[in-house]
Amino acid sequence: MLDVSGYELTHEEIEMLDHPLVGGLILFSRNYHDQKQLTDLVQHIRDTSRNQILIATDHEGGRVQRFRQGFNQIPAMGSIAQQTNDSSENAGYLCEQFGWLMAAELLAFDIDISFAPVLDIHGVSEVIGDRSFHQQPKQIVQLASEFIKGMHRAGMRATGKHFPGHGNVLEDSHVAMPVDKRSKNDIFSLDMAIFKAIHQQGLLDAVMPAHVIYPDVDALPAGFSQIWVKQILRQQLNFDGVVFSDDLSMQGAVQMGGIVERAELAIAAGCDMVLVCNDPLGATQVIDGLPTDLGLSKNSVARLKRLRKQQGMDFASLLKTTEHQQASSVLQQFNLNAK
Numbered sequence: 129m130l131d132v133s134g135y136e137l138t139h140e141e142i143e144m145l146d147h148p149l150v151g152g153l154i155l156f157s158r159n160y161h162d163q164k165q166l167t168d169l170v171q172h173i174r175d176t177s178r179n180q181i182l183i184a185t186d187h188e189g190g191r192v193q194r195f196r197q198g199f200n201q202i203p204a205m206g207s208i209a210q211q212t213n214d215s216s217e218n219a220g221y222l223c224e225q226f227g228w229l230m231a232a233e234l235l236a237f238d239i240d241i242s243f244a245p246v247l248d249i250h251g252v253s254e255v256i257g258d259r260s261f262h263q264q265p266k267q268i269v270q271l272a273s274e275f276i277k278g279m280h281r282a283g284m285r286a287t288g289k290h291f292p293g294h295g296n297v298l299e300d301s302h303v304a305m306p307v308d309k310r311s312k313n314d315i316f317s318l319d320m321a322i323f324k325a326i327h328q329q330g331l332l333d334a335v336m337p338a339h340v341i342y343p344d345v346d347a348l349p350a351g352f353s354q355i356w357v358k359q360i361l362r363q364q365l366n367f368d369g370v371v372f373s374d375d376l377s378m379q380g381a382v383q384m385g386g387i388v389e390r391a392e393l394a395i396a397a398g399c400d401m402v403l404v405c406n407d408p409l410g411a412t413q414v415i416d417g418l419p420t421d422l423g424l425s426k427n428s429v430a431r432l433k434r435l436r437k438q439q440g441m442d443f444a445s446l447l448k449t450t451e452h453q454q455a456s457s458v459l460q461q462f463n464l465n466a467k
Contacts, residue, residue: 206258227278293319388417
């Protein structure tokens with residue numbers, strides 16, 4: 129999964145999208161000017177791509193929402209329980225409504241998935257912070273489950289991140305290599321228990337491992353670790369959804385070697401799709417450096433296919449629906465109460 133530089137595709141990007149190894153594209157704020165431009169860009173991406181491309185973005189809410197003007201502003205997930213004074217019924221209702229609203233608006237622009245929700249504990253990590261639903265695992269499970277149910281109702285698949293948990297390390301894996309020195313028992317009984325509980329409800333369609341080392345389990349960061357992905361996630365948790373690597377250009381991945389080596393390690397660990405973002409040269413090196421006949425297993429192909437958009441309507445039609453009007457009204461009231 130690669131990215132592009134601006135509002136329109138360059139000649140070089142058109143060539144890259146025709147490469148047999150490119151199966152996904154992630155959009156950032158720099159790719160959004162207005163709704164017509166976004167519609168045209170997504171259509172051009174689909175027309176240009178050799179493969180049936182999976183188009184993604186990060187649209188969690190709060191400070192992580194790539195498209196703003198013309199879209200509803202989804203609140204940070206951590207603000208919901210706080211504003212409802214931990215009323216589980218009220219908070220759960222809001223999470224379901226906001227999950228639906230976020231997903232429905234993206235689907236209206238032919239975007240397949242948002243990398244959401246964040247399932248990390250609100251602990252010491254500042255980069256997670258209020259992106260997390262709560263400080264307590266039980267509440268995270270309840271609220272995130274409702275958010276995912278809203279996404280599913282809209283027709284979008286959910287990606288839980290950052291497996292097995294990024295909330296209890298201080299360092300930001302975008303700029304450092306975090307190490308979580310807690311015991312395996314603590315990690316399994318607290319952080320990973322959230323992923324397990326949501327997966328057991330049949331709600332998790334995909335997972336993104338953390339660029340974090342958990343030395344009591346393995347010396348490798350989770351996304352490069354066969355122990356974490358193949359043994360714990362696939363075998364012990366019996367997870368059969370998509371595994372995305374986190375961005376291989378992040379500082380938390382650099383120690384694993386060159387960009388091609390990082391991609392090879394992530395694929396060998398069991399990732400179905402690897403992300404190379406904000407590094408055009410690195411993206412070129414990866415697609416040129418990996419064997420062009422690199423074959424995904426039938427399981428990987430089937431998993432990725434399940435993430436593609438199955439339904440949706442254009443944005444103008446969406447605005448006329450009672451569901452959108454209701455969810456927008458709920459959000460407006462939430463914002464008024466927050467003032």
